[in-house]
Amino acid sequence: MAITSEQVELVARRVTDAHLKPNNAADRDVGxxxxxxxxxxxxYQAGRELMGAIAHxxxxxxxxxxxRQTSGYSTVGFGGTKAKVRLLAATNRRVWFGRHEDGTVQDLQAVDYQTMNIEKKRISLGWPKLEGTTIxxxxxxxxxxTELKSGRYQPAPWLQPGGSSPSAAPSQGGPAPNWYPDPYRRHQLRYWDGALWTPHVSTNGVTAQDPVSP
Structure with missing residues (x-):
């Protein structure tokens, strides 16, 4: 069993997809x-590193x-970006908590279902808090x-082999604009604008430009 590299990639992609979806009308402006x-x-890189640490x-x-995940970011200096990602990763034995902030994985911890206590309460920012064995x-x-603890929860289909992994090379009329694995294999990611691959690339969170060519 354990967590596969494919699942780490799927989680990183899901975190990125959620990040790109507007939360409200104000988020839909061009800027x-x-x-x-x-x-x-x-x-993406923060999500990948955090899920990779859990897998390890x-x-x-x-x-x-x-x-379950959340993400955010802040721009610093001359257009630099600091990503913030938090994950709740549920396995068949326990739930893992962790966050990636300031370029590093932080506060990685887990609690077994057998000893887990669940306190239902409205909290600031809506993100769960773990103190000892109480969530x-x-x-x-x-x-x-509660469903996870009872053993009734079914594994999420998107995390299973052959789940909703994005294509390495989106076709015309395919996936929405987003960052995807570089089909030319020169970089980690390349931006797809919804119709064509663009020169915008990224490796380990560092963006650059590399013209599209065979």
Missing amino acids: DRMAREAAAPAV NVAADEALIDV TCGGSTAEWL
Whole structure:
């Protein structure tokens, strides 16, 4: 069992997809959309490193069941970007908490379902808090954790082999504009504008330009 490299990639992609979706009408203006797109490589890298750290620490008999995530970013200096990603990764044995901030994985911890206490409570920013074996969280997360603890929760289809992994080379009329694995294999990611591959590339969160060519 354990967590596969494919699942790490799927989680990083899901974090990035969620980051690119506007939360409200104000987020839909051109400036905000461009800022989100510019920050996407850093968010992707943070999500990948955080999920990779969890994968490195799980036991050999743990299998990934589902993941809940949030992401954010801030621009610093001359257009630099700092990504912030938080994950709740549920396995068949326990739930893992972690965050990636200021370029590093922080506060990585886990609690077994057998000893986990769930305190349903509205909290600031809506993100669960773990103190010892007690998780304080909002209603939907409390229900999710309760099902996980009971053993009734079914593994998320998108995390299973052959799940909703994006194509390495989107075709005409295919996926929405986003960062995808570089089909030319010269960089980690390349930006797809919804119709064509662009020169915008990223490796380890560092963006650059590399003209499209065979």
